[in-house]
Amino acid sequence: MFNIGDFARLGRVSVRMLRHYDSIGLLRPAAVDPHTGYRYYRADQLRRLNRVIALKELGLTLEQVRAIVDDAVDVAELRGMLRLRRSQLEAQLAADTARLAAVEARLRTIESEGQMNTQDVVLKEIAPVRVAELTAVADSYQSTDIGPVIQPLYPELFRRLAAAGVTPTGPGIAWYEPAGTDGGEAVVVHAGVQVTADPSTAGDFAVVDLPGVRAAATIVHQGPMDDVEQSMQVLARWIEENGYRTDGFAREVYLDYCADEPEKGITELQLAVRRS
Known part of the structure; x- marks a missing residue:
C-alpha cells in the first residue's frame, strides 16, 4: 500500500x-494506522479516484459524483459523459473566442474614432x-x-x-433582410456570387436578380469583417451629415476575399440611402 503522500x-x-x-x-483510505x-x-x-476526478470535471457536485461512482458507472458510460462534456467545452471555447474577437474589434473601433474620415464615402447608383445564392437565418445582425x-x-x-457547371462571373455579394414581420432581430443571410446562369437551370441553389439601388452610400473596407463596425460608423456619420436615411442593412461586395x-x-459596403 501507499501512504497518502505517495498515493496523491x-x-x-x-x-x-x-x-x-x-x-x-x-474515497476512504484502504487502511488507517490506529496509533498514528x-x-x-x-x-x-x-480507478475510483480517476472516476471521481473525471466526473468532477464534468461539472458535477461531489455529492452527485459519489452517487454515480457508488452505482459503479462503467467505462463506456463514463466515456460517453466525458465526450459530451468535451463537446460542450469546445462549443463554450468557440463562443468565448468569438466574444473576445468582438470585444477586440469594438475596442479598435473606439480607438479609431478620431481617425474616421467621411471623405472616403462615395454616393453612387448600383446596377x-x-x-x-444560398440563404440561412442568423439570430441578429451582430x-x-x-x-x-x-x-x-x-x-x-x-x-x-x-x-x-456554373462559373461565377464576378465577386461574392452578401445582403441581409429581416427574417420576419414580428419585429424580432433575426435576419435572413443571403450569400451570393455573380453569375450569368438562367434561373431555370438552378439546382440546389437559387439564381435571382438582385435589384439595383438608385442611391447608395459606399465605402471600401480593408481588413477582416470582424472590424467592419469601423467602416459602418464612417458611413453612419456621412449619412447623417448629408441629410440621408437608411435601414442599416449593408450590401457587402467582396472585391478581394481572403479566407x-x-x-x-x-x-x-453599400448602404441604400434616401433623403430624410
Whole structure:
C-alpha cells in the first residue's frame, strides 16, 4: 500500500483533496494506522479516484459524483459523459473566442474614432446584378451572429456551382433582410456570387436578380469583417451629415476575399440611402 503522500502523487492530486474526499466518504483510505492516524491506499483505488476526478470535471457536485461512482458507472458510460462534456467545452471555447474577437474589434473601433474620415464615402447608383445564392437565418445582425452563419455558406455555394457547371462571373455579394414581420432581430443571410446562369437551370441553389439601388452610400473596407463596425460608423456619420436615411442593412461586395488571410480582404459596403 501507499501512504497518502505517495498515493496523491501517483494520482496527480493534492493530499488536501484526498483528506477531504475521506472526510465526506467519497474515497476512504484502504487502511488507517490506529496509533498514528496515517492513511494508506491501494493501487486499485486509483480507478475510483480517476472516476471521481473525471466526473468532477464534468461539472458535477461531489455529492452527485459519489452517487454515480457508488452505482459503479462503467467505462463506456463514463466515456460517453466525458465526450459530451468535451463537446460542450469546445462549443463554450468557440463562443468565448468569438466574444473576445468582438470585444477586440469594438475596442479598435473606439480607438479609431478620431481617425474616421467621411471623405472616403462615395454616393453612387448600383446596377442590378444576377447572382446564385444560398440563404440561412442568423439570430441578429451582430457580427458575432452573422459570421458563423455566412462563413459556411460560401464554400457550400461554390461546391454546388461547380457540381452544376456554373462559373461565377464576378465577386461574392452578401445582403441581409429581416427574417420576419414580428419585429424580432433575426435576419435572413443571403450569400451570393455573380453569375450569368438562367434561373431555370438552378439546382440546389437559387439564381435571382438582385435589384439595383438608385442611391447608395459606399465605402471600401480593408481588413477582416470582424472590424467592419469601423467602416459602418464612417458611413453612419456621412449619412447623417448629408441629410440621408437608411435601414442599416449593408450590401457587402467582396472585391478581394481572403479566407486564409482575412486582414488582406477588401470589401465594398453599400448602404441604400434616401433623403430624410
